[in-house]
Structure formats: C-alpha cells, structure tokens
Amino acid sequence: MTNQQKLTISDIAKLANVSIATVSRYLNGQLNQMSEATAQKIKKIITETDYIRNSAAVQLAKKRSNLVAVVASNIDEYFSSEYFKGIVSILSAFGYIGVLLDSDSNLKTEKAHLESVYNQNFAGIILQPLTTDSAVIRKFLNHNMPIVLIDRELADLEMSSVTTNNFEIAKYAMAQLSPDSFSSVTVITEPVKKLSTRVARVAGIKTVFDQVNVIETRSEHFDVNQLATTVDLNNPKNLLVVLKERLLIQLLTHPSFLMQAHQTQNITGFIDTAMPRYLAPNFKFIQQSPYLMGASAAEILIKHLSSANNDYQQNIQNIIVPSHYK
Amino acid sequence: MTNQQKLTISDIAKLANVSIATVSRYLNGQLNQMSEATAQKIKKIITETDYIRNSAAVQLAKKRSNLVAVVASNIDEYFSSEYFKGIVSILSAFGYIGVLLDSDSNLKTEKAHLESVYNQNFAGIILQPLTTDSAVIRKFLNHNMPIVLIDRELADLEMSSVTTNNFEIAKYAMAQLSPDSFSSVTVITEPVKKLSTRVARVAGIKTVFDQVNVIETRSEHFDVNQLATTVDLNNPKNLLVVLKERLLIQLLTHPSFLMQAHQTQNITGFIDTAMPRYLAPNFKFIQQSPYLMGASAAEILIKHLSSANNDYQQNIQNIIVPSHYK
C-alpha cells in the first residue's frame, strides 16, 4: 500500500513542466487552448500519479457544488427508492450526483437533514416533505437554493412540485367499482393529518360514497386481527380502500382474504409494486409512477439550476404525473 | 422572497464589530476563548442574518469532509434501506452525514459511483460491492480513504467488512429441516457468479444435501409458472431454498403454494422483512439483521476515520453479524 502524500495541481504542474493554469485548463477540458503535446504530457503525469482534484477547492473557486440532496420521508417505502432512481437517471446526465437522505418518518430527523443540506451547500434539493410547516423550507428559497417538492405539496408556499392526481384517480377508481354494489366504504390509512396526498385521496373517495369510515393506523403497529374486531372484513357490501401499499399487502395476505381472492373485488388501494397483483390477480389497483415522478422532479430542478440566480419564481412548475387504475 | 447576497464570515465580523478570527472561533464552539458579551453579540448577528458557513471553504481549510458515501448494490432491496438506516444512526452520532448512492445492479453504474466518491473527497465509503474485481477498490486504499465492505467480501484484498454467517446458517437451517424427509433440494437464486454471499449459502446447503439443483434467475424476469415446468413445486420430497426474499415472496404468493401453506414446510429461504411470515405463518426462515450490519459497518468506519493517517491496515476488522433460523 503506497502512502502517497496528497498531490496538488502545482505538483502536477512541476512534474509536467507547465504552469498550474495549463493543468487547470486540462482538467476542465479546455483542450483546444493548448498544444496536443502538452495535453499528452499532462495526461501522462496525471494517470501515472493517480492525481485527483480537491473538490472542496474546486467548489470554493467555482462557487458551486454538483451534489443534489434528495430527502425522502422514509426509504422503507418502495416508492422512495423508485423515485430516487428516476431522479438519479436525469441528474447524472447533467453531471450532478444525487444523494439520498432518509427522514425515517421522523420530523426531527427531517429538520436535521434540511439543516445539513443547507449547511453543506448542495446545489439543490428535492424533498418529499414530512412537515407541513413551510417555514422550515422558506429558508432555502431565501438563499436561492433551488428546491422541488415531490409526492406532497405544501399549502401556503409556492414552489415547484411533482405530485400525482390523487383526488381524480381516487374518484375515478371509486366510480369504476360500481358504487351501487357497496353500501359503505372503509378507508385504511396512516394518519391523515394535513398531508396533501392523503387528504386528496379521501376527498376523492367521498365524492362518490357518502358512508366513508376512515381508520387511521401506523403500518409498524398495524394488526389485521385487531382491525377485524371493529370492521367486518368479509362484508361484501363494504368496500375497503387502503391508501398505502404496505397496509394493503398485510390485508391481502390475511387468511380471510386469501380465501376470497377470486371473488368479486371488495378491496383496492394505492400500489407501487406488482406484489398486490400477485396476491389478487383479478383485482384492480391504483398504480403510481414513482420513477417518472422522480425524473420529472429532477428535470425541474435542472431548470432551476441552470437558469440565472434570481428567477426561481419565474420557473416554478407544478407537474402532475397521473396514476392509473388498472 | 428576500434575495440576500451570500454573507461571509467577514460580513458577520463587521456587523458584530469583531475580527473574523473571533467569529470563526465562535462558529467552532471555542466559546471559552471569548467574553460572554462578544459571544452573545455574534450569536445575535448570526441568527438575525441567517448566516451559514460555506462548507467548501471549511473543508478546504480543515482538510476534511464530513460526508460518508454509502454505495448500495440496489436500493430496491429492503435489505439496503435497512442497513443504510443502521449506518446513518451511528454516523450522525459522530457528526458525519451518510449519503446513499445506488448502483442499480449495474457494474458500470457502480464504477461511476466509485469514481465520483473518489473525486468528491468524501471522508470514507461503505460499499456493498457488485464487482468482484478488487482492482477498482484498491485505489481507495492507496489514497488512504477508509473503506468498509458490507454484505459481501472480496476474495483477494484485505479490508474491513461486515457480513453474515451465510455458510453456517444455511447449513444449520438445512439440518433443522429433518434432511431425511427430503430426497433433493432445489436452490433458487439470482446468478451466483462469484458473489461471496451466494457462494457461501450454496456451499452450506451442500454440506447437508447431496442432491442440490441450483436454478439461477433474475428477479426482474422471474416467472413462477415457467419454473413450474422444470421443477415440481408440489413434490413434498423436494425442498425449495430461495436465496432472495423477493423470489421467495413470488413463490409463496403463487396459487399452488397458497393452498398448502399450512402443511409441512417444504420451502424456506433468506428474508429481510416479515412479509414471508404473513404468507406462511408456520414456516421458518433465515432472517438477516441488516440494520445491525449497517451499524457495525459504520462503527468500523468511524474507527478508521478517527485513527491516524496510515494505520488502516492495523485497524482492519471483519465482523460477522449472525442471521437466525426461526
């Protein structure tokens, strides 16, 4: 193991018998500003010595970073990893590198991350917000750090965002399920609070059904047996709508459901993977497109990044990536 | 939206009527080196102006970064997100921030990430390697950039790692399944190649069973129906061992298995979540502890980070976090 001292650009310059300016130009791809010979000379030295730039110095001099923070509400969700992949695919095409921070469904963690992102001068941030308090986020705008929201919006602050058509698709799905054959609906969801996503979904459902019973639970503590004590899971006149895939899967894998998997559909929900379809091949679900959402978010961010300093306001976009009931 | 220019430490110094040295001391928590009065004065200005340090400059001056890269082979796996959470929990306690890069099961992507990590001067890296080529990684060692491997090892290079007891637990699980009642074993796995994890698991199985048929597939293309044409899934004398949770779930949700869920166990596998247990409550599986593995990896990295420059070799640790058959 060779323990080389850190080489600097001036070391390379000396070794190549050129000035640091020339080396710097080489490093920045300005090859047309130098003779082929010197370019080769420099290239040789650099590969031989395995030299790498000090990116802190680069950032300081160039006044910009190429790191984009992606703050996910909880990476346990398949949804997160999928949109992250979408984000990275776009970002990397523009020379940015996307790094994932996990809020772990914890408001304090999210706040800490936002603080970090803020301090580490990332070039921009894509945020799936946990908080509904826009004050935490305003800071980014004040400091001209581009931000785009994904999955969820914030009520009282105008900024770029990528969401899905929660309200419309919920409404549409309900309409497809021949409302006449159900007398009531039970919605199973994580706590609705003010989260735009969940609020919109419930609202969409309520446009079709009058009798809507919303049951809030947390997936970590979700117990189907206990649920069965308050809800008649086998009542064919009661439609179950599950707003989160993990909860849906737990329901579908419950023995009472496995038995009736081929009967008339009396359960549906929002899904991100194909797994619910394995469990109930004949049922329809509301399928989101997280990868696409991520890609869109990244595209918007790139626009903000590559536009002049002060026109964040001008470039604000609110994109809706539709989900499908199928 | 106020469009403030970026404040620097010297701006703060002027506003507070002190020198930049004093402000710098304040920022670095050396409060005992100044009067209470000046500390308050500086604090006031900083909060009022919402000043933040330029971390590129800090890094340049301090010659160190507080970013740790976590390069996952594919974040679709629940396994990844779980160990990432474990990593972050330790890292953040030491003031480091962990950022996740996703290789997306793609060797080229992994290589690109390693290159990035290398160039962005992160403080260290935790890698779940896709490659079996240690040359790619040797560079990190050469440049004194601490690295610890997670989940998988590399044959020909000595470095810190955290793995599980793949061989032993596979062997143990086989022994528990009363080998006499099975005449053969079918192993279903993603391509084994040289991946240490899969190799060890298969080896463990083979110590107990002679008749082992290894079927390689990719989870994206996995088709249970097709598998059924070559393997008799309902043969009670044939034990199915699935090395990857996602494949296992697809098998368990297949109609033919749902029917026999309460019979004698003729299928098992490696799992990371509770989902397979929902599907087959009476079966036993090999459960890993990704969160713990992540935490261990981070602890090792911290040691490398906080020890002197040149003794990576001295601090090499190879930790095994056991999995359990239950």
Next chain:
DNA sequence: TTGTACGCGTTATCAT
C-alpha cells in the same frame, strides 16, 4: 499557447 497573480471563504498560528 502558456504563465502570473489574485480571489474564493474559512481555519489556525502567532501576536498583542
């Protein structure tokens, strides 16, 4: 085509 010299924002050493 190539080189000199200054600036980027902060830390840390040495004075005072």
Next chain:
DNA sequence: ATGATAACGCGTACAA
C-alpha cells in the same frame, strides 16, 4: 480575549 494574516487547492482574468 482579540486581531492580523498566512495557508488550504483551485479557477480565471489578464498578460505575455
């Protein structure tokens, strides 16, 4: 307790 100032490593006018 506080201040002046030389690094840190690189980019980039401006010169040559």
